[in-house]
Amino acid sequence: MDRRSPITSGRRYAWLPALALAAVAVAGCSSSGGGSTAASAPPPSAGTTASSPAATVPTATTAPSVTAPTATATATATPTAPAGNGKRPADACTLLTSPQVVAAVGTAGPFTGTHPSPVDGKAVWGCTWGSRQSYAHIRESSPSSLATLKANPELTATPVPGIGKEAYLIQRKNGTHPSVYFVAEDGLVYEVEVVKDRGPNDDVNAPAEIAAESALALLLSKAV
Structure with a gap:
């Protein structure tokens, strides 16, 4: 089909x-x-x-x-909060800038801060800016530690006026290894130390270190 x-x-x-x-x-x-x-x-x-x-x-x-x-x-992080008037920052390394540390230590930077190692398993409020040879340092101490240093017969404790509630220059009898301790308005105690050159001839830097420590202590006492 x-x-x-x-x-x-x-x-x-x-x-x-x-x-x-x-x-x-x-x-x-x-x-x-x-x-x-x-x-x-x-x-x-x-x-x-x-x-x-x-x-x-x-x-x-x-x-x-x-x-x-x-x-x-x-x-x-809560325990690291200030125990006193609340003015102190939780991170001590924020207190100084690298140029301020360079001016105090007299060595070229930049300097970044590191926190001190814990003591007895507890964190220590403080910071160190610099190197092992040259550095600026602040840490929280205690009234008992300051009292012990002032009573040590191998050390001298010289009052430093105008810093916090009270302040003392603590150093060896021969005038070396100085540190400035001050009591803040809230009663907390702090140590400020400056080392310009940790070497065999570092003792000659003691006067300059004392001047730098006093200046930093005055600055830091207003920030904690």
């Missing part, structure tokens, strides 16, 4: 039952194929559903671990 030949109206209606059967057959095949598609559909959906809780669980688990150290760090 030539498919290009005209189709009469009678033959057109005669084809409808055949077309209907073909449609049913196609629908059956589609239904059968759809079952296969439906069976394969759940794994992606199930995979997607399973991945959502997996993504949520790490988020919920990670959040407390991030928050806990922050809270601990804050609680640990």
Whole structure:
């Protein structure tokens, strides 16, 4: 039969039952194929559903671990707060700039501060700017330590007026290894030390070190 030949109206209606059967057959095949598609559909959906809780669980688990150290760090930092009038900064190394240390020590910088090592497991409020050879240093001491130094027969304690509530130049009997101790307005005691050159001939620098210590002690007594 030539498919290009005209189709009469009678033959057109005669084809409808055949077309209907073909449609049913196609629908059956589609239904059968759809079952296969439906069976394969759940794994992606199930995979997607399973991945959502997996993504949520790490988020919920990670959040407390991030928050806990922050809270601990804050609680640990609290004891370093000033015990007196609250004027003293928590970080002693913020008290002096590198140019100020250069002027006091007389050695080219830049100088960055380092904190003193803990004593008996406790942090010590203080800072050292410089190197092992030349440095400026401040640290919190105690009234009992100052009293012991003043009573030491191998040392001399000379009052230094105009610094804090009271201040003393503590040095050996021969005038070497000077340090200035001052009592702040809140009653805390601090030591200020300047070393221009820790070497065999450092003793000749004692007068200059005393002048630098007195100047720094005056400056620092107004900042703590």
